[in-house]
Amino acid sequence: MEKFKTFISQAIPLNIANVDTDQIIPARFLKATDKKGFGDNVFRDWRFDKTGNPVSNFPLNNAIYSGTILIAGDNFGCGSSREHAAWALVGFGFKVIVSSFFADIFKGNALNNGLLPVQVSESFLIQLFSAVESNSNCQFEVNLENQTISIRGTDLSESFNIDPYKKTCMINGYDDIDYLLSKREIIEAFELQKPY
Amino acid sequence: MKKTLFDKVWDAHVVDKVQDGPQILYIDKHLIHEVTSPQAFNELEARKIPIFRPQQIIATADHNTPTQDQHLPVKDEMSRTQLAQLSKNCKKNNITLYELGHKYNGIVHVMAPELGITQPGMTMVCGDSHTSTHGAFGSIAFGIGTSQVAQVFASQCLLLTKPKSLRVSVNGKLKNGVLPKDVILYIISKLGTNSGTGYFCEYAGDVFENMSMEGRMTVCNMSIEMGARGGMIAPDDTTFKYVKDRKFTPKNDEFNKKVDYWKTLPTDEGAVFDKEYFMDAEDIEPMITYGTNPGMGIKISETIPTDNDPSFQKSLQYMNFQSGKSLINTPINFVFIGSCTNSRIEDFRVAADYVKGKLKAKNVTAWLVPGSKQVESQIIKEGLKDIFNEAGFELRQPGCSACLAMNEDKIPQNEYCVSTSNRNFEGRQGQGSRTILASPLVAAATAIEGKIIDITKQFN
Numbered sequence: 235m236e237k238f239k240t241f242i243s244q245a246i247p248l249n250i251a252n253v254d255t256d257q258i259i260p261a262r263f264l265k266a267t268d269k270k271g272f273g274d275n276v277f278r279d280w281r282f283d284k285t286g287n288p289v290s291n292f293p294l295n296n297a298i299y300s301g302t303i304l305i306a307g308d309n310f311g312c313g314s315s316r317e318h319a320a321w322a323l324v325g326f327g328f329k330v331i332v333s334s335f336f337a338d339i340f341k342g343n344a345l346n347n348g349l350l351p352v353q354v355s356e357s358f359l360i361q362l363f364s365a366v367e368s369n370s371n372c373q374f375e376v377n378l379e380n381q382t383i384s385i386r387g388t389d390l391s392e393s394f395n396i397d398p399y400k401k402t403c404m405i406n407g408y409d410d411i412d413y414l415l416s417k418r419e420i421i422e423a424f425e426l427q428k429p430y
Numbered sequence: 431m432k433k434t435l436f437d438k439v440w441d442a443h444v445v446d447k448v449q450d451g452p453q454i455l456y457i458d459k460h461l462i463h464e465v466t467s468p469q470a471f472n473e474l475e476a477r478k479i480p481i482f483r484p485q486q487i488i489a490t491a492d493h494n495t496p497t498q499d500q501h502l503p504v505k506d507e508m509s510r511t512q513l514a515q516l517s518k519n520c521k522k523n524n525i526t527l528y529e530l531g532h533k534y535n536g537i538v539h540v541m542a543p544e545l546g547i548t549q550p551g552m553t554m555v556c557g558d559s560h561t562s563t564h565g566a567f568g569s570i571a572f573g574i575g576t577s578q579v580a581q582v583f584a585s586q587c588l589l590l591t592k593p594k595s596l597r598v599s600v601n602g603k604l605k606n607g608v609l610p611k612d613v614i615l616y617i618i619s620k621l622g623t624n625s626g627t628g629y630f631c632e633y634a635g636d637v638f639e640n641m642s643m644e645g646r647m648t649v650c651n652m653s654i655e656m657g658a659r660g661g662m663i664a665p666d667d668t669t670f671k672y673v674k675d676r677k678f679t680p681k682n683d684e685f686n687k688k689v690d691y692w693k694t695l696p697t698d699e700g701a702v703f704d705k706e707y708f709m710d711a712e713d714i715e716p717m718i719t720y721g722t723n724p725g726m727g728i729k730i731s732e733t734i735p736t737d738n739d740p741s742f743q744k745s746l747q748y749m750n751f752q753s754g755k756s757l758i759n760t761p762i763n764f765v766f767i768g769s770c771t772n773s774r775i776e777d778f779r780v781a782a783d784y785v786k787g788k789l790k791a792k793n794v795t796a797w798l799v800p801g802s803k804q805v806e807s808q809i810i811k812e813g814l815k816d817i818f819n820e821a822g823f824e825l826r827q828p829g830c831s832a833c834l835a836m837n838e839d840k841i842p843q844n845e846y847c848v849s850t851s852n853r854n855f856e857g858r859q860g861q862g863s864r865t866i867l868a869s870p871l872v873a874a875a876t877a878i879e880g881k882i883i884d885i886t887k888q889f890n
Contacts, residue, residue, distance in 0.1 A: 251741040252623060252723050256855040261834040265494060265508035267468035267515045279857050284843070307741065309624040312657065312723070313855060314834075315559040316466065317575035338593075338627055338659050339559060339573055346577035397591060399451025409577070414585035415479070417446060417454060421587055424445040424456055430551055430691065 236348045237407035240377045241329065242386065244301030246293050247366045253306055254313035255340060259322040261314075272318055273325020294326075298370040302329040305362050309333075310351075311340025320347045330376050332383065334359045345400050346409065352376060352383050358392040361385070378404060432701035434595050435664050436630045439570045439695065443553045445587060452589040458552040460486055460582045461538045462525070464516040465493045465836070466557030470579035471519040481523045483586045488547055489520050489527040492537045494836045497799050497826035500531050509837065534677075536802020536828045539563040539770035543647065544804050546676025550665035550692040555582060560770045560852065561660075562653040566646035567673065568665035568695050570630070573654065593659060594704040596629035597697075600637040602711030607889035609780065610645035611772060611850065611869035613637060614652040615717035619727035621707065626658025629705065632697065633663050637711050643672040644776040651771045652852050655724035664696035716885050718757055719854050719867040721745040726854070730757070730872065731884050748856050749864050750844075757866070757882050764847035765796040765877040766859070768826075769833035772850035772870050773801030775808045781874040782814040790822035791880025797839060798823050799831040823877065835860045848876040 263275045281292050288295045304323065310333040311319065320343040323331065331344065332352045344351045354362065365372045365385045373386040378401065384391035396404075403409060414421075433441070445454040467489070474481065481487070494509045504510040513530065520527035528534040534541055539560055542548045550568040555561060557579045564571035574588070581588055598617055631653050638646060646663045653661030670689050673679050680688050715729040722745040728734065734746070736753040746752065767773070767781055778798065790796055798818055800806040806828055809815050815825050832839040833851035840860030841847040847865055850873050851858075854865035868876070875885050 249740075250744065251739070254723070254853075254855045256834075256853070256858050260857055260861075261836045262861075264465050264836060265506075265512050267512055268472065269469050279861060284862065309627075309657075312623060313559065313654075313853060315557060315573035315575055317469075317557075317577060320575070335624060335627070337624070337657060339575060343575035343577065346575060397451060399448050399589070410581050410589045411473075411477070411479070411584050413448070413589065414454070414581055414587055417587075418482075418585065420446050421454070421456070421585055425586075428442075428456075430442045 235407045235409050238348055238350060238378055238404040240379060242373050242375045243303050243329070244299070244371060245303035245305050245362070245366045245374050246299040246301060247363050248293055248304060248306045249363055251307035252309045252312055255311055255316050255319040256313055258311070258319040259316065264316060264318055269321045271325070272322035273327070276322040276326045302327055303374055303376065304328050304331045305359070305366060306331055306333045308335045308356070310336050312337040315339045317343040317347070320344045320349055324349050332359070332362060345404065348404065350376065350378065350404060352394045354383060354392050354394060361390055432698040434697045434701045434703065435568060435632055435662055435695055436570065436595055437701070439551055439553065439568070440592060442551070443570070448589065452591045454587050455553060455590050456587055457555050457582050458486065459488065459547060459554045461542055461554065461556035461561070462487060462489045462579065463493055463538050463556070463558065464491050464512045466576050467519065467579055468512065468515050469576050470583055473580040474583050479584050481525070481583050484524045486586060487525045488542065489516060489525050490535055490538050490541055491516060491530050493830045493834065495530050495829040496837050497829050497831045497839055500827045533803050536804065537770045537773065537830055539647070539651065540773060540801030540805065543567070543643070544676065544802060546673055546679035549673055549679065549688070550669055551695055555588065559654045560651050562658070563647050563651040563770055565650040565653065565660045565662040566643060567669055568662060568692065570660060570662070572660040593630045594628055596626060596631045596658065596705045597703040598631060598633055598707045598709065599635040600633070600709045600711055601635040602637065604637060604711045604714060605889065607716055607871060607885055608714050609869040609871055610641055610648040612714055612717045614649045615719065615724070615727045615867060616714045617709065618652065618656045618725050619717065620709070621656050623655060623723050623725040624657040626653060626656040629658050631658040631661045633661060634697070638663050639666065642776060643668060644774040647774065648771055652724065655852060665692045716869060716872050718872060718882065720749060720751050720757060722748055722854055722856050724852065724854060724867060727867070730882070731886055732756070758884050760846065760882045761793065762846050762848050762876050762881055763793050763795060764841050764845055765794055765873050766799070766832045766847055766849040766851065767870050767873050768797065768799030768801070768831050769851035770801065770830070771852045773799060773805065775805050777850065777870040778805070778809050778814055779812070780870045782817045784871055784874040785821040785823065785878060786817050788821055788878045790877050793880045794877045796823045796877040797826055797832060799826045800828045802828050832859050834858060848873050848882065
């Protein structure tokens with residue numbers, strides 16, 4: 235997994251609540267047996283119309299917006315457990331997703347793919363949307379070490395929570411498999427003395 | 431200390447704790463299917479890590495399989511490749527696979543319980559969010575991503591933070607015509623789609639105590655639709671009777687010993703939950719959804735509520751519905767009875783009982799898709815297939831089918847489908863399709879009438 239660094243970027247706003255993983259990557263694109271190419275179809279049915287032409291006012295197609303941060307509405311990533319949703323967002327180039335609330339499975343999938351879910355308060359989310367919608371060149375700084383997200387050029391900033399173990403994994407590029415393999419003896423011992 | 435059902439099962443499976451971090455949870459059974467496993471197999475192969483406990487993994491092909499002509503090669507090339515990849519991976523790693531056409535093949539959440547793979551007190555995972563279904567047996571069962579599938583392959587464990595606890599109690603007597611699907615749609619409509627996020631939900635009260643295992647599975651199945659990773663119902667005599675004598679269930683003395691243990695699992699009197707809700711069975715009526723998430727549900731006789739929220743408006747616009755309007759008499763051209771929510775024998779009995787001696791409306795295409803080969807055989811054995819055929823319904827072969835429309839079973843653009851599945855997300859059943867979630871009874875009635883009717887009038 236790629237190491238996560240603190241970075242500064244513009245952001246793309248997606249001001250819709252309850253974005254489910256079927257929207258992030260529709261089921262008909264789940265037939266692949268590798269992780270490649272999902273970025274091409276991220277938000278496929280919102281980005282493209284029925285004839286396959288880009289929907290010009292959809293934020294990901296709107297030329298005024300760019301960057302590696304997606305600012306999204308409440309309850310982002312609900313529904314299906316498909317990790318293809320995280321692969322699609324990473325494949326498109328996102329490094330950070332900001333929302334006031336994330337669905338459990340999506341959040342875990344994102345962290346396992348070096349995509350940082352940053353959960354902010356509802357009021358700060360409104361400020362973030364307002365900042366990017368009024369100035370698409372506005373820059374945001376995400377500092378994982380200090381666990382802060384701020385709007386550059388202003389004093390607006392908020393801290394966010396992350397599991398300390400997951401933070402270490404993100405910063406160092408470790409994944410859970412490495413950790414679990416290091417615990418194999420304990421796991422084997424548990425199997426011999428299961429309490430049930 | 432007083433413990434909940436969830437605490438008891440969870441605590442028994444904790445192998446170790448990471449300092450200031452998650453716990454290592456041991457997984458008893460790992461279910462896999464063709465869509466979310468290939469990249470996990472690739473990952474282990476690339477890192478030269480062997481599968482740790484292949485005998486604790488069971489595989490089935492379900493998401494991407496056709497529901498017609500299953501004896502012929504799968505037409506779609508990518509689907510065929512994905513299914514072949516599953517077969518190859520299972521063979522190579524000595525994993526039991528019930529592939530397409532096998533007498534035990536079926537939707538993972540239908541075939542595992544009917545084979546006795548699912549048992550009380552277990553931890554179970556699958557790369558599928560509806561793994562919550564298996565909680566109906568008093569097991570901790572939840573959906574995982576593909577990275578986690580790889581973790582379980584490598585270690586039979588997962589690193590997890592213990593979720594909070596939530597209990598929904600429903601007491602009283604359900605009205606005639608109100609099915610388990612209506613109960614869970616009602617609960618989600620009251621609590622919302624993210625009320626359960628971060629929680630494991632226990633369903634308690636006499637409504638669930640009096641429910642069959644099939645009904646309990648329908649309820650637990652949709653726990654994820656309110657955000658809860660899993661749902662659970664305390665194991666009781668109904669559970670033990672269902673589990674007994676199935677293929678993978680322990681036999682004789684070993685079974686009796688297990689039952690003694692399972693009887694210790696229900697939540698202790700006085701155990702404290704982080705969140706609790708209480709509801710009355712008498713308040714529940716046949717339900718129907720009008721929007722694009724499962725929380726957007728109303729009693730079938732109610733009108734669509736008003737909400738100025740832009741996401742709500744976007745949803746109604748997609749569905750081409752208006753606030754204040756009733757859904758009664760909305761013409762419907764597609765009906766789907768199937769999915770891991772409602773494709774068990776009891777669901778087809780309800781539908782058959784309603785359609786017997788009636789004829790499907792001409793405008794309706796009605797697909798009946800059993801959850802497994804065993805359900806399919808049972809439908810034929812009980813004579814339900816003849817009833818369906820005489821009423822003009824098409825019984826297809828088992829699989830996930832039009833629930834997520836990965837195969838050819840797609841609902842056309844702009845068409846409504848009254849569906850017994852679990853998600854009414856935009857395009858879920860095909861690009862531009864509009865899903866209305868309901869019980870098998872409401873779905874069957876819709877197919878007969880060619881429009882949504884107020885089913886309560888037939889039961890009062």
